[in-house]
Amino acid sequence: QGISGKMFRTLGKNNINIRAIAQGASEKNISAVIATKDVKKALNSLHERFFKDINKRLNLFITGVGNVGEKLIEQIHQQQEYLIHTLRINIRVVGLSNSRKMIFDEEGISLSSWKDTLNNGKEASLKEFFETVKTLNLRNSIFVDITANEEVAKVYGNYLKNNIAVVACNKIACSADYKNYSLLKRLSLQYNTPFLFETNVGAGLPIIDTLNNLIASGDEIVTIQAVLSGSLNFIFNNFTTDTDFYEVVKQAQQEGYTEPDPGIDLSGVDVARKILILARESGMQLDLEDIENQSFLTPKNLEAATVEDFYESLRADAAHFNQLLATANKNNCQLKYVAELSNGKAKVGLREIPKGHPFYNLKGKDNIVMFYTKRYPEQPMIIKGAGAGADVTASGLFADIIKVANK
Amino acid sequence: QGISGKMFRTLGKNNINIRAIAQGASEKNISAVIATKDVKKALNSLHERFFKDINKRLNLFITGVGNVGEKLIEQIHQQQEYLIHTLRINIRVVGLSNSRKMIFDEEGISLSSWKDTLNNGKEASLKEFFETVKTLNLRNSIFVDITANEEVAKVYGNYLKNNIAVVACNKIACSADYKNYSLLKRLSLQYNTPFLFETNVGAGLPIIDTLNNLIASGDEIVTIQAVLSGSLNFIFNNFTTDTDFYEVVKQAQQEGYTEPDPGIDLSGVDVARKILILARESGMQLDLEDIENQSFLTPKNLEAATVEDFYESLRADAAHFNQLLATANKNNCQLKYVAELSNGKAKVGLREIPKGHPFYNLKGKDNIVMFYTKRYPEQPMIIKGAGAGADVTASGLFADIIKVANK
Numbered sequence: 001q002g003i004s005g006k007m008f009r010t011l012g013k014n015n016i017n018i019r020a021i022a023q024g025a026s027e028k029n030i031s032a033v034i035a036t037k038d039v040k041k042a043l044n045s046l047h048e049r050f051f052k053d054i055n056k057r058l059n060l061f062i063t064g065v066g067n068v069g070e071k072l073i074e075q076i077h078q079q080q081e082y083l084i085h086t087l088r089i090n091i092r093v094v095g096l097s098n099s100r101k102m103i104f105d106e107e108g109i110s111l112s113s114w115k116d117t118l119n120n121g122k123e124a125s126l127k128e129f130f131e132t133v134k135t136l137n138l139r140n141s142i143f144v145d146i147t148a149n150e151e152v153a154k155v156y157g158n159y160l161k162n163n164i165a166v167v168a169c170n171k172i173a174c175s176a177d178y179k180n181y182s183l184l185k186r187l188s189l190q191y192n193t194p195f196l197f198e199t200n201v202g203a204g205l206p207i208i209d210t211l212n213n214l215i216a217s218g219d220e221i222v223t224i225q226a227v228l229s230g231s232l233n234f235i236f237n238n239f240t241t242d243t244d245f246y247e248v249v250k251q252a253q254q255e256g257y258t259e260p261d262p263g264i265d266l267s268g269v270d271v272a273r274k275i276l277i278l279a280r281e282s283g284m285q286l287d288l289e290d291i292e293n294q295s296f297l298t299p300k301n302l303e304a305a306t307v308e309d310f311y312e313s314l315r316a317d318a319a320h321f322n323q324l325l326a327t328a329n330k331n332n333c334q335l336k337y338v339a340e341l342s343n344g345k346a347k348v349g350l351r352e353i354p355k356g357h358p359f360y361n362l363k364g365k366d367n368i369v370m371f372y373t374k375r376y377p378e379q380p381m382i383i384k385g386a387g388a389g390a391d392v393t394a395s396g397l398f399a400d401i402i403k404v405a406n407k
Numbered sequence: 408q409g410i411s412g413k414m415f416r417t418l419g420k421n422n423i424n425i426r427a428i429a430q431g432a433s434e435k436n437i438s439a440v441i442a443t444k445d446v447k448k449a450l451n452s453l454h455e456r457f458f459k460d461i462n463k464r465l466n467l468f469i470t471g472v473g474n475v476g477e478k479l480i481e482q483i484h485q486q487q488e489y490l491i492h493t494l495r496i497n498i499r500v501v502g503l504s505n506s507r508k509m510i511f512d513e514e515g516i517s518l519s520s521w522k523d524t525l526n527n528g529k530e531a532s533l534k535e536f537f538e539t540v541k542t543l544n545l546r547n548s549i550f551v552d553i554t555a556n557e558e559v560a561k562v563y564g565n566y567l568k569n570n571i572a573v574v575a576c577n578k579i580a581c582s583a584d585y586k587n588y589s590l591l592k593r594l595s596l597q598y599n600t601p602f603l604f605e606t607n608v609g610a611g612l613p614i615i616d617t618l619n620n621l622i623a624s625g626d627e628i629v630t631i632q633a634v635l636s637g638s639l640n641f642i643f644n645n646f647t648t649d650t651d652f653y654e655v656v657k658q659a660q661q662e663g664y665t666e667p668d669p670g671i672d673l674s675g676v677d678v679a680r681k682i683l684i685l686a687r688e689s690g691m692q693l694d695l696e697d698i699e700n701q702s703f704l705t706p707k708n709l710e711a712a713t714v715e716d717f718y719e720s721l722r723a724d725a726a727h728f729n730q731l732l733a734t735a736n737k738n739n740c741q742l743k744y745v746a747e748l749s750n751g752k753a754k755v756g757l758r759e760i761p762k763g764h765p766f767y768n769l770k771g772k773d774n775i776v777m778f779y780t781k782r783y784p785e786q787p788m789i790i791k792g793a794g795a796g797a798d799v800t801a802s803g804l805f806a807d808i809i810k811v812a813n814k
Contacts, residue, residue, distance in 0.1 A: 002419020004428060009416040012409020021411060021430035021437065030428065079625040087623065088596055189495055205788065206617045213613070216494065217805030218486040361763070366786050375799050379773050381612065381792030391782045398624030406813060 004030055010049040015137045016042050055088045058405050059138040061095035061164075063129065064146030065118070068169060069098075071394035072146065077111035079398075089405045094141075095133060097124050099149075104132055130155055134162050142404050144397065145170045160187040160195060167400045169199035169393055174280065175273035178287050181280060196400040201228060201274045202367045202387040204396035210383065211281050214373055221282045223372040224341040225380075228274045230365030230388030231258040231265040232337035236350075237363065241329070245321035246314040257365070257388075263310045267302070268293050268337065271348045275339035278369075279346050286346060294349030296324060328352045334360050358382060365389060411437055417456045422544045423449050462495045465812050466545040468502035468571075470536065471553035472525070475576060476505075478801035479553065484518035486805075496812045501548075502540060504531050506556075511539055537562055541569050549811050551804065552577045567594040567602060574807045576606035576800055581687065582680035585694050588687060603807040608635060608681045609774045609794040611803035616810075617790065618688050621780055628689045630779040631748040632787075635681045637772030637795035638665040638672040639744035643757075644770065648736070652728035653721040664772070664795075670717045674709070675700050675744065678755045682746035685776075686753050693753065701756030703731060735759045741767050765789060772796060 004023060007030060011018060020033040034042055060076075062069060076091050083089045092108035096118055103109060103121035110117065133141060143159045145152050145168040153172040160166060166184075168174075174181050174197055188195035198208045214221070227233060234257045239248045249266070252258050258265045272291040279286045295302065298317045304310035314321070328335045333352035336359045340347055353359045362368055367387025370380035386392050411430060414437060418425060427440040441449055467483075469476060483498050490496045499515035503525050510516060510528035517524065540548060550566045552559050552575040560579040567573060573591075575581075581588050581604055595602035605615045621628070634640065641664045646655045656673070659665050665672045679698040686693045702709065705724045711717035721728070735742045740759035743766045747754055760766045769775055774794025777787035793799050 002416065002422075004425055005412070005414075005416035005419030008414070009409070009412035012412030015409075018411055018430065019432050021428050023425065023428035025426050025440070033432070075625045079623070082625070083623065086596075088599075189493075192495075204782070206613050206620070206790075209616075210613045213806035213809065214802065216486070216490065216809050217802040218482045218489070219802055356768070364786055371792075375611070375796075375802060376792055379771055379793060381790075383788075383790055385778075385783055385788030386786060389782075395621065395624040395626055395782060399620035402620065402623050403813075406810075 006049060007046065008032075010045050011042055013139050014041055014045045016045075055084055055090040056405055057090045057092065057140060058401065059092055059094045059136075059141045060144055060401070061097075061129070061133050061141065062093060062144040062146065063097040063102075063126075063152060064149075064170075065096060065098050066146065067390035068393045068397070069146040071390040072144070072397050073111055073114060075394055075398055080111075083402075087402070087405070089402065091401070094136065094138065095129065096121075097129055099147075100124055102129055104136070106136060106138070126151060126155060130158055133159070133164055140405065141165070142167055142401060144168070144401070146397065148172070150176075156184055156195065157187055160184065160191055160193050163191055163193050165194040165404045166196070167194075167397060167404065168197045169397055171197065171200040171273055171277065173197075174200055174277045175288060178280070178285055182285075194404045196403055197277075198400050199393050199396035200277050202369065202383070202385075203389065204392035204394075204399070205367060205369075205383050205385050205387060206399075207369050207383055208277070208281055210381070211278060211371070214371065214375075214381075215282060219376075220374040221341070221371065222374065222377070223380075224275070224278055224282075224339075224369065225359075225372075226275065226278070226339045226367070226369040227336050227359055227362055228339050228367050228369070228387060229265065229271045229337055230367065230386075231262075232268075232271070233362060233365060233367075235266075236335045236337065239321070239325060239335070241322075241325065244315075244318060245325075246311060246318065249314060250311065261307050261310070263301070263304065263307070266297060268295060268348045271337060271339050272346075275341055275346045275348060279341050279344075282341070284341075284344055286344075290346070292345070292347035292349075294347060296350040324350070336360075336362060358384075413456060414453065415439075417452050418449055420546055421448055421452045423452075462491055462497040463812055464497045464499065464547060465808065466499055466501045466543075466548045467551055467808065468504075468536070468540050468548065469500060469551045469553065470504040470509075470533075470559060471556075471577075472503060472505050473553065474797040475800045475804070476553040478797040479551070479804050480518055480521060482801055482805050487518075490809075494809070494812070496809065498808070501543065501545065502536065503528075504536055506554075507531055509536055511543070513543060513545070533558060533562060537565055540566070540571060547812070548572070549574055549808060551575070551808070553804065555579070557583075563591055563602065564594055567591065567598055567600050570598055570600050572601040572811045573603070574601075574804060574811065575604045576804055578604065578607040578680055578684065580604075581607055581684045582695060585687070585692055589692075601811045603810055604684075605807050606800050606803035607684050609776065609790070609792075610796060611799035611801075611806070612774060612776075612790050612792050612794060613806075614776050614790055615684070615688055617788070618685060618778070621778065621782075621788075622689060626783075627781040628748070628778065629781065629784070630787075631682070631685055631689075631746075631776065632766075632779075633682065633685075633746045633774070633776040634743050634766055634769055635746050635774050635776070635794060636672065636678045636744055637774065637793075638669075639675075639678070640769060640772060640774075642673075643742045643744065646728070646732060646742070648729075648732065651722075651725060652732075653718060653725065656721060657718065668714050668717070670708070670711065670714070673704060675702060675755045678744060678746050679753075682748055682753045682755060686748050689748070691751055693751075697753070699752070699754035699756075701754060703757040731757070743767075743769065765791075 016038045023030040095104045101121035102124045141164040156166045300313040338351040365388045368384040372380045423445045430437040508528035509531045548571040563573045707720040745758040772795045775791040779787045
């Protein structure tokens with residue numbers, strides 16, 4: 001049963017063109033005519049398909065090898081054997097790129113010496129990277145975007161159209177204009193090619209997947225309330241009457257909790273992007289402009305032209321921030337930067353959280369999401385845990401990659 | 408590219424035997440010789456594969472249609488159109504069984520009148536049910552076990568060996584002897600056929616999937632702490648100095664929070680089964696006997712032969728339970744029934760939970776799991792929410808079914 005199906009599908013998936021086929025009634029013998037250049041590839045593929053164990057090979061093309069990318073490669077390196085034995089998944093990193101260099105190796109880049117190899121690679125080019133992935137035409141190819149780069153986000157469509165899955169922690173594609181987001185979702189469906197971005201919200205926490213499962217099974221989102229910014233958490237957890245807001249922000253930046261320009265975090269745009277993605281995944285057609293952003297910054301802060309000016313304005317407006325804190329303290333509340341989605345509307349802003357509320361004791365870089373749904377009406381489903389950090393973000397990417405293997 | 412692959416794979420998957428094949432060099436024409444009885448099926452399959460839209464059809468065979476089963480059918484009925492449009496998944500319920508009757512319809516059982524149809528079905532038989540599923544030989548077949556029946560759990564292996572996926576909320580297979588559990592995991596791998604049981608722990612909460620993702624990406628479980636029993640929560644939340652333990656248990660039973668025999672819940676064996684499953688999914692070879700069960704019941708309770716005797720013994724031992732509560736109150740603690748996994752050892756038992764602990768304010772039928780791992784070392788990843796109830800359990804089963812579609 002299905003011997004010819006297996007054989008021709010294997011050849012087809014490997015892009016081997018069949019000129020002629022013959023099979024007699026005995027079923028002991030199937031012949032196919034192919035080009036000489038394809039012979040080796042065909043033999044290897046068929047051998048693997050019929051005679052070797054049935055590991056599913058994943059071919060990864062990773063762009064962006066900063067903190068998170070490095071961790072991901074480390075995790076893949078460490079887990080390769082385990083995955084083969086427990087899940088029959090054989091992961092190979094076939095392409096690697098940063099903003100300067102790129103390398104490819106169809107047999108798999110050595111994960112113990114990739115840094116040197118990459119340093120000696122050829123000049124990076126987004127276009128050439130894509131062309132190479134396409135030309136290699138390997139089974140189960142996955143493009144992994146670990147940048148925060150807008151240009152990289154723009155090419156996802158090309159990959160999806162060529163049956164190359166996309167796994168991204170870059171959240172630009174899903175939080176830029178709705179049309180593009182929905183185009184990518186449509187392409188993913190049309191080409192039956194996964195487009196996964198769990199790490200866009202809450203790093204390794206299973207937030208988007210959980211939301212998708214609720215929606216697919218017919219649950220309805222009533223309200224989402226969430227704290228989604230590790231950097232803003234750090235800042236407001238450390239801002240006490242003994243400290244100066246300006247100093248706390250500086251410290252957060254120095255310890256790597258904020259972007260190099262902390263204004264990006266403090267403006268709330270990053271949190272707005274995250275709640276936007278959750279809103280879209282809940283089925284709502286929203287754009288970033290539709291998210292109400294109630295800034296806690298002063299006009300002076302918002303107008304600062306440079307990072308230095310921004311810090312200067314925070315210092316100058318110390319009284320404003322002290323007042324925010326004093327009022328919260330007077331009300332026995334903690335200041336938390338909260339994102340909310342309710343009745344199809346989303347907003348982000350600083351809130352006073354009273355004692356007893358699940359957000360009140362939120363520490364460090366923890367994120368928390370509360371889903372109030374038709375099926376979880378009074379007591380929400382809650383997911384909580386570290387929502388930032390290279391290790392947990394890489395492990396979220398890893399989970400998405402394994403999901404692709406299972407598609 | 409791949410036309411012959413598509414064609415022969417489609418025929419193969421549909422169990423259509425090919426006697427002879429011919430394809431000329433033009434690739435405009437592929438011929439195959441098949442048996443007359445297979446012609447219609449072959450034409451339909453090929454037509455669907457090549458010309459119609461690419462919905463993936465799932466064929467469900469559901470056994471057990473109590474509260475949860477009814478809800479699941481309701482959810483499938485309600486979501487059928489949505490799934491076709493958004494996920495290209497076309498779900499049909501082809502087989503249905505309860506303990507008395509069973510029915511089949513290859514074209515899909517009408518989900519608005521299934522109860523009547525089932526009442527008029529033929530006599531239920533586990534063996535015949537399996538034989539029918541096997542003989543129908545439909546693509547993407549899924550056996551869904553919504554019973555708590557040991558006999559049903561015993562047949563999973565037969566399904567898996569025939570490439571029929573198994574989705575179960577019945578937790579017997581995963582919490583009975585380790586050998587059988589690991590055999591089923593192995594069969595699932597060997598036949599590349601999903602065996603999913605997310606609802607075994609925490610109903611619709613994404614606990615097992617999250618744990619699987621952590622482990623696969625190389626994280627390591629340090630400690631799991633969890634409250635996993637809606638019934639024991641209900642009982643200890645309602646047991647106050649104004650109430651009698653006996654009365655509270657009676658009320659819990661009457662409101663459907665416990666098994667008909669509440670001794671099963673109070674003995675902790677159900678919670679022990681759940682932590683056992685989490686331990687096994689973390690990679691540990693444990694059996695139920697290895698779970699330390701520190702019972703809060705008295706010897707008299709444990710020895711009760713009937714449900715009436717059990718209630719009588721609870722009444723007689725009122726002082727014992729009052730003492731447990733008084734001590735907790737004196738220590739400013741709440742009583743919670745807690746499962747713990749640490750250093751490869753698991754235990755379950757009643758604990759005094761101090762103020763400020765995430766378990767302290769746990770209400771109603773909420774479950775909570777805290778994962779302390781290598782990557783979530785100080786502040787755990789927490790998943791919390793309703794851990795019982797027909798609606799959320801059905802939605803967890805639904806999520807597993809969709810996962811099969813994506814395999």
